[in-house]
Amino acid sequence: MQTDSSFTFVLFGGTGDLSMRKILPALYEAHRAGMLAASGKIVAVARHEEDRDGYLRWVNEHVKAHVAKSGVDENAWTSFIARIEYVKLDLGNAEDFVKLRDALQDLPGTRVFYLATGPSLFVPICRALASVGLNEHARIVLEKPLGYDLRSSNAINDAVGEIFAEEQIYRIDHYLGKEPVQNLLALRFGNALFEPLWRREWVESIQITIAEELGVEARGDFYDNTGALRDMVQNHLLQLLSIVAMEPPHSMDSDSVRDEKLRVLRALKPIDPRDISKVAVRGQYHAGVIRGTSVPAYATEPGVKTDSATETFVALKVEIENWRWAGVPFFLRTGKRLADRVAEIVVNFRAVPHSALGASALRAGANRLVIRLQPNETIRLYCLAKKPGEGMNLSSVHLDLAFDQFFKEGQMEAYQRLLLDVINGRLALFVRRDEQEAAWKWVEPILNEWAASGKPKPYAAGTWGPAAASAMLAQHDTCWLEEEN
Numbered sequence: 001m002q003t004d005s006s007f008t009f010v011l012f013g014g015t016g017d018l019s020m021r022k023i024l025p026a027l028y029e030a031h032r033a034g035m036l037a038a039s040g041k042i043v044a045v046a047r048h049e050e051d052r053d054g055y056l057r058w059v060n061e062h063v064k065a066h067v068a069k070s071g072v073d074e075n076a077w078t079s080f081i082a083r084i085e086y087v088k089l090d091l092g093n094a095e096d097f098v099k100l101r102d103a104l105q106d107l108p109g110t111r112v113f114y115l116a117t118g119p120s121l122f123v124p125i126c127r128a129l130a131s132v133g134l135n136e137h138a139r140i141v142l143e144k145p146l147g148y149d150l151r152s153s154n155a156i157n158d159a160v161g162e163i164f165a166e167e168q169i170y171r172i173d174h175y176l177g178k179e180p181v182q183n184l185l186a187l188r189f190g191n192a193l194f195e196p197l198w199r200r201e202w203v204e205s206i207q208i209t210i211a212e213e214l215g216v217e218a219r220g221d222f223y224d225n226t227g228a229l230r231d232m233v234q235n236h237l238l239q240l241l242s243i244v245a246m247e248p249p250h251s252m253d254s255d256s257v258r259d260e261k262l263r264v265l266r267a268l269k270p271i272d273p274r275d276i277s278k279v280a281v282r283g284q285y286h287a288g289v290i291r292g293t294s295v296p297a298y299a300t301e302p303g304v305k306t307d308s309a310t311e312t313f314v315a316l317k318v319e320i321e322n323w324r325w326a327g328v329p330f331f332l333r334t335g336k337r338l339a340d341r342v343a344e345i346v347v348n349f350r351a352v353p354h355s356a357l358g359a360s361a362l363r364a365g366a367n368r369l370v371i372r373l374q375p376n377e378t379i380r381l382y383c384l385a386k387k388p389g390e391g392m393n394l395s396s397v398h399l400d401l402a403f404d405q406f407f408k409e410g411q412m413e414a415y416q417r418l419l420l421d422v423i424n425g426r427l428a429l430f431v432r433r434d435e436q437e438a439a440w441k442w443v444e445p446i447l448n449e450w451a452a453s454g455k456p457k458p459y460a461a462g463t464w465g466p467a468a469a470s471a472m473l474a475q476h477d478t479c480w481l482e483e484e485n
């Protein structure tokens, strides 16, 4: 669907890693699919001494390789790069912002400023934009991490908020743009089937895992000052949790959805610092083997301090204090250099209260819904069925919805969807300030406690993290999904 919304998309950090891997490839895909207004322009901004031709050479060299599996359509590529302009800009030089304003003057449509830069530049860039009047009638997109803790994120939000109104601010959490996350909303609120069961009376526990095989790659320095709690839990995992647990919104407009997510975030049971060791596990990977390849320890990665106490793994038990979820444990887990790359949500329903069919009807492994976000997006419902043959022996079977088989085309990468939403002014999949604050407030006691004492538990790369993460679930008579198989 082509949009009528003409736009000028101004990309700060235009030569950075994120622009190269995600943003420009996503814009290309949207262009190739005919989803961008023909007159829309992309203006890359960076401090490199470059002219337009030089920048386009860089794009050809670095961006093409990251364009979708389907490969590059040369005609589409040529018309895509025809949209791109380049402006060299030194942030410290006020004159350069005047030049930027002049360069944008005759370009069409809604202005989007995408800050694919470090968070320390957000405020200076916004102020400089305002100084030349470029904050008027514009949208600003902020990449995570937005701050380091509640105080620093408030400082950024306050300063940006003086320049842009909340409805002009698009805080990206790319997990919200993933197709299966959207589908979770469709599953929950489009089918009467699940809603009555989606509560404490029928749900025993919920697991949300984002596991990565990758390590910290070239980001050792950034990651060592960040850690998994800030990098993944405060944003992606708590956002997923809020979508799993939210009440049905009154409509899909942006504030209805975000109000409901906020209610969940505000209902998270505060963590008592004295209980942290019971409900939170942190780990750090040591050398190990992933799919036959040896990988080094975190502490020896470039940019990481050799005595680093930064966590590369987190597992948490979270509770939600409301009528729907009181007493149901939500287990969240994320880590780098784990045994597999998988992101999934597992809803464990309760077993039947009495089994007329024998003990096998009470076994774990059935009555379960698994929403696989990546790879191989699937929704899988496990039930019990009778094994063929004599007697009444039950076995766990599953019903599958594999999205790529059912919907042969039209799948969109998260960034593509989110960038189209920004261009078209749809805020629902972006994090509102109050949500972000509530998430920081909730993680802060853990951040403080971990900063003050102890070290992460070691785990070998290529495993599922420290044993303590399994022990935490064992206390609730359950285990992580992969431990059952």
Ligand code: BG6
Pocket (backbone or CB within 6 Å): 174, 212, 231, 343
């Ligand atoms: C980012 C984190 O937000 O998400 C990275 O900063 C992480 O550390 C990435 O690797 C994971 O995203 P995805 O979409 O590859 O699961």
